[in-house]
Amino acid sequence: MHALADLLRAWRTRLAPADVGIESFGRRRTKGLRREELAQLAGVSVDYIVRLEQGRSRTPSAQIVAALARALQLDSTETAAFYRAAALAPPGSDTVSHHIPAGVQRMIVRMSDLPLAVFAADWTLLHSTPLWRSLFGSPSVTDDPAQNLIVQTFVENSIAGIATAHGGPAAFERALVADLRRTAAAHGNDTSFRRFIADVRAQSPRFAALWDEGHVAAHQSMVKTVHHPVVGDIVLDCDVVTVPDSDIKLVLYSTKQSGPDADKLECLRAGGGRATVRSDADSVAAAHPGN
Structure with a gap:
């Protein structure tokens, strides 16, 4: 066989x-x-x-x-x-990896009731939990495997109406591009990644200007207000964790255990925001093609 x-x-x-x-x-x-x-x-x-x-x-x-x-x-x-x-060459060490380590997959299965997403180093979405999708009104990776936060922010301009960083949109955009600069330093020989950067630069003067600043830094935690059409504005902490020995990023939104923001998040967890999103049972291993 x-x-x-x-x-x-x-x-x-x-x-x-x-x-x-x-x-x-x-x-x-x-x-x-x-x-x-x-x-x-x-x-x-x-x-x-x-x-x-x-x-x-x-x-x-x-x-x-x-x-x-x-x-x-x-x-x-x-x-x-x-x-x-499968008679294919495994991705090289210079390639931006879309592999989620098995231990990380098991960990996020146990965190499936939180608003959590997993991103590759180029900010391609690899997985999102049901509460994340309910919070942001976004599809699963299986339904839309081409979701990328850089593209959504600078090309599609779809992020500003969904969430607002308390430092202002410019601070959020600068943090994203500075973090992407770190990826360029580690994976500069990845032709797909270089093509991705060139495409976004060509479509977004705003991105090109920030990229040309050359600022390099890890994405920092932020406080954001998420504008939900059903439960209203929710103020949440947004934390970004890079998995050790991996470029994979875990992005988690949280709030205090009690208060109006916690109540709104619990409403979404219980299904109060289903009118805005498709509810399904996608796994942590949802498929995503490379760039």
């Missing part, structure tokens, strides 16, 4: 639904995730999973391999083996 099929089946059987934050239902004849569950997590069809596991499809794209690697919570060594089994 083809190595790719063997690996996919073996990795699927070692995960339980609880490991990926989904509810188990019905009697299970075999251990591990069902094919339907893996397909949902990776954003592919069940038929495609079947064809891969039966060896009838042996050349998945790099995007599909990356999505499945995240869904299966593979570590970096396993991910590299998965790429090679």
Whole structure:
């Protein structure tokens, strides 16, 4: 049997639904995730999973391999083996990684009731929790895999109406670009990343001006007011944590345990903001293609 099929089946059987934050239902004849569950997590069809596991499809794209690697919570060594089994070159060390380490995936499964999102070093969205999506009225990564905070801020201009940084929009934009400069210093040989920067520069004079300032700094925590159409304005702390030995960023919004802001957040957690967003059960391993 083809190595790719063997690996996919073996990795699927070692995960339980609880490991990926989904509810188990019905009697299970075999251990591990069902094919339907893996397909949902990776954003592919069940038929495609079947064809891969039966060896009838042996050349998945790099995007599909990356999505499945995240869904299966593979570590970096396993991910590299998965790429090679698909006759693909694993992403190099200079490439902006969209891999969420398995330990981080398990951690954010346990934090799934918080407004939490995971971003790559180029600010591509890799995962968001249901409360994050309810707070910002945004789709899941499975539904829209091309979400990028830099593009949303400087090209689409869609962020300003959703949230306001208390230091002002200029402070938020400068912090984003300075952080992206850190990525350029570490991944300057990534051709996709360089092309991404060139595209945003061409479309946004505001971004180009900030980029040309050359300021380099890690994104700092901020206080923001989120403008929600159902529950109203919510004042929240926004903390950005970079995972050690990884470029992955965890962005978490929080507030005090009591008070009007906490009440509004709890209303959204209980489903009070569902009128503005699509509610689904996407996992931490939702698929995202590279730039």
